[in-house]
Amino acid sequence: MTNLSYQIGGCELDCKLMSLKHADNSIKLSSKVFELLMLFIDSPDNVVSRQQAIDNIWLGNEGVGKKGFTNGIWVLRKTFKELGVDDEVFNTLPKLGYQLTLEVQPIEKQVSSGKSRTYTRYGAIAAVTVALILWLSLNHLGTEPPKMKPEADLSRQAKLKVTNYGGVEEHIAVSHDGQRMAMQWRDNSLSGKIYIKELNQADAPLTLISFENNEEASPAWSHSDEKLAYVRIDQQAGCQIRVRNLLDNTDQLIASDCFYIPYKRIVSWSGVDDNQLIYAKKMQDRVALMAYRFDTNLHQQVSFPNKNEIDYAPKWLEGDRQLAFIRERAASNLLSLVLQDGAGLEHELIQNSPSIVDFDYSAREQLFYVNNVDGAAAIISRIRADGSQLAPLAQPGLPSSISLSDNNAMLYVTEHISKEYITQQAYDDGKQLRRISSSSRDMYGKYAKTNDNILFLSNRSALWSIWRNNKVSSKDITHTLGNVGVAAVSPVSTDFAVNIITDTGQTLYIGNMESESYRAIDTQGIEADNLSWSADGNSLYFKGFAKENNGIYKLNVRSGALELITQQQAVYAIEGQDANHLYLSKFDQDGIWHLDRTMDKMTLVTDKLAKYDYGAFYFEQGYLYFLSRDAKRDAVMRIDLAAAEQTPEMVQQFPPDAVRKFFGLSPADGHSFLVTLKLANEADVYGYKLMTK
Template sequence: MIEIRKEALFKLGQCEVNPSDNSLNFYDANPDSSIRKVSIQPKFIEVLSYLARQYPKVVTREELIDNIWEGNSYVGSKALTNAIWHLRKQLNQGAGGEQVIETVRKMGYRLLLEPQFNDADLVDEPDLFQLAQFKITRLTLVNRRLALAATLCLTLMAVAWAYHLYQDSIRYVPTVKLNLTTAAGSELYPAISPDGRWLVYGSRGSNRYASLYLKDLQNPAETPKRLTSTKSAEIRAVWSPDGSALYYGSEYRSEDKCYLTKLNLDSNEALKLGECYTYSSAIDIAPDGSRLVYIWDADEGFGSGLYELTLNRDEQPPKRLSCTEDCSYRDRDAAFSPDGSWLAVARRFGNISEDIFLLHTETGEEQRLTFGLEDIRGLSWHQDSERLIFSTENSGVRNGYIVGIDDKQIQSLDVEGMSYPRSIPDSDDVVYSNYMRDYQVASFALEQSIPTATFPLLQVEYSYRNPDYSSVTQRIVYVSNETGFNEIWSSDADGNQRRQHTDLKRRVAYPSWSHDGTKVAFLAPDDKNEGNKIHVLDMQTSNISILATPYLDHNRPSWGWNDEMVLASSKDGITEFYLDNRLPKVISPIDMRLGKMIADDKLVFTQLGKSGLWMLSLTKPSQVSELIGGNHFGEGYNWVATDKGIYFRNSRSGFQLINFWRFNTGLITPILKLPSGSIPRSGAMTYVENRNSLLMTLSQNYKRDVIRLQHKLLY
């Protein structure tokens, strides 16, 4: 049988039908005359071509609608009638008025002229055997495809089921905490060796200085081995990638020197690689062991920052990675990703805001990962190099978190006390130092006939600290995390009649009464969480104002003698900040920690990086005198001035003292002895005149152990 291709060109008398360009070409009998070309709609050509291929059969309307309009009778019926009318109109003109398309009543249509096709457009129609073979082949192919589809579907179902089971296994992974250390002392900065056998950590124990210890996890009953000398201080180390050596900072107090050190574990040989900042400064090593990054101050005038030291190159000096000019932050911690692509950096803005940034090790590209954290206490990468595990202290409580570097979504691990987490090589678990610390305001009565201990102001479970007393209002302001956030509260001298004064839901710190008792100055983060501002709380109206300042960071505020301005340290030195929104005025370039006015012109203060208690006149700020020498006074914040003298904290080896220095004699008298660490370095002290007592911040330390953590969010 012969079949004609759908796109075949054919002739009807003097008309040539070309389906490829939807045209009718009419030729006259005279060969010299021109060709008349008429373009018509594609559907019209399809109808005419179908009738030609079926010639001389009568083609029903239904067959035409099924083949041309895909069975859409609603559209096809009207469209077919319209097509036949237009075709007759064009073809009848070319045929001298003769009918070309005949309507067969109740049947359909057929051509009255025989179409002439080219031989090339005629193809053999397969016989019945060939059709049967074709159908068998096609059915076989269909069956194969169905079988493949079924197999693929079953495979997908199996994969989905397996994934579901895997997700369920993760969802129901219990949170398991395993204590790795049980010895007395405070174990910090844990890190497990690349082969998973050894744990190194720092601990002060009963020694004068902290030391590094090595514990065999395959023999947990064995006593940990001390790795470093008792004459130096070491507390934070990282493993070389092959596990053969440790890198750490080693501080020699007798020499006032700190050395970056490599300890070969096989030979116990310690090599000094260069200078370091402190024995507890951050340090990490690249996954390929080619370089170290660590916090250091190279005395270049830029302050402490992140440096990179290339190993195995003796002549190459460390390279500074932190900024050098107009820096609004300080880099404090760093960690390489396991694939070596990223360096995560903990960056401090001011003294109460900190966030994590990512630095690409190849391109130098930098991106910010977190916004508005408070105090980062360690960071480490997950083994997939796509997530970062870190600890923060928020409103006095430490907890662990995990964040994805792509979606930047932070999820809480809900592990209170997590500090300095470190991923375990080739594992989804982490180790961390368990750090639980509460703060309280304690009262100590002076000049008692019976020896007296400190008494807490409040018998509560939450933390509260940094008191300041006003003799005018006879009330104490302090910071409390009773609501879950550090806010300003006040009470009377007995701890009663408590009131909450702020509801900022972010960290506030270091409240200070004005001398007239009407206002309280304090620090709180700025809107971008990239620094802090001095806030002033009106105790009568509860309104809070922010003092005008061009500075990003401010140290603890205190009031001028007439309460017309607030004194605080900025990057330019001791600065006056005014309540009427005038621009601040720098009165001295001295880097002050904390200052207190003891007269209308006398400022007593401590300095950053310099021991001793100092005094200057606001009218002659260049004339600075030393009240207490640095050999006797090394305190920054835990001191208070009274009419008779200065009460201050004095840290000794294994204990702390509260001393009193008397103005008229210059003598120093110890009045209270406390265990080491009782008064935190960042605490505060105030004097209650009508009760002749001191109020101070005390901390309650629990034992710090190293814990291994299994957690579903780490999978």
């Protein structure tokens, strides 16, 4: 077997990282530019015509492809020049296209005896896909007797590429007649827009349905396919539910109190007419589903979550007599797929899962298709209303939005191309001091000051595990204990705290990175999430919930003493200069708050921390460090808490949307910080042809 690397004109192309490197310089290529370069490498005499590129990379879309091809040639020339290659990269061949003139040689490293082969990216992807399918098949045939004889595995069905525009195509929704797909398209910008794609006309241009300068997402077709409901985030970060009439191009505001976090589906329509829709509404301490009727202009609550629970992704079934939705427990990793009947009784089809992403329902098959994760593998589960399951569909991409068309017998899925890596960056000069990366997803690094190790979350093994990096190598230290959450490392020892999730539930453990031993911690019936340590290493802070006693807790891991700190909607807390001064982020709110426990006073410090970066801040040497985002950049900022004017100052900046959400920033050795960055952030839509009986 060979490495997926090529030598091109003195530069090295790393196909796993989609980057070109020369000496100490490395430049990341976008997925379309990378595909274009690979097309040159794979083509006879390294010659590619414009039409060949349009057909292979942009799926025949002339408008997008012509511009993309020209831009791709320019980007590749510029990239090689920036890496010090002065030779001409391409020759122009009249009536033929372009020829890559730089010498191309595969870089081979033998890892086993036998005849060597050179694999292109297509062979590599096929190999990974086959391995994943085999693993799923073996896992399915375990020692547990099956509840039922599974039907044919859907992974054998035809898979079609539906979009290939560059950027991220998300929030997909297929019209009821199966002719059109609405989606959010985001291309090199933080603002996503709603577009409509004609599914039966491959060369038809996308139709933009709104021209407002706002983030728009979560489109949903009305029963007649004549209207489109969607979410708009206005300039003041307010969440609006709006309806666009596609016949007369009018736009109507329905509600200004909805709840939105990127990639969550928020709104849908009645299954019987255009008179009613349903959306997720933000309340004081929970998110509930609200129904709106157009004939009466009335809003009525139709789901009833407990405190700190979030209901979203609604879908009416069976003539609006049943309601299916996802329920998330207080921004934790535990989600349930709920089916509610006309009397309001709830039945959980999937209970307390860490990984439900989206779902849709086939009325023809009477079957739920659920995009989720099994271990560390992305799958699409197929579940009946009684909870019984059929064989799943394996997918090689990261799980995201899903939409089903009974008319077309097609299942449409967004598959993300995303890899993360961790880097240690110096405060003073911004120099990269250390990097942890692999062909898998490595994220949320936590620095151990006692031995300079870094713990991080990775799916390199069959599960999401905690790995330890000691500058020489990385090792899985939670092994097969179960899927894990984000670790918190003790500031005074080699201990760390982590939640481990198994089929029986979630358990908090204290582990030791040297001995790899673990002991369960009694949280006294309270589920603990979003962990951090006290400065003395004796206690853990966490967001806990148990019935109505939700809030930030402090647990002494030696004595077992448990203290409720605050119930003011906080989701993550860290110690400041001492145990009487805490800094908190809050549920569904931008900002960081200071809690002075001596005065029992809560004060907003900054509103520049996004609500989905609730764990991306820390206190160090009198400064509060945090992640700030806007359309131009992601920035690590800090505030001198002793200064009279607590004005944020920039420490270092990155490209927009480059830092992974939630826990993307953490402290290191006092002179540097750890940040989780994304190697790629693109998504395309694929279609699976379903079996018809």
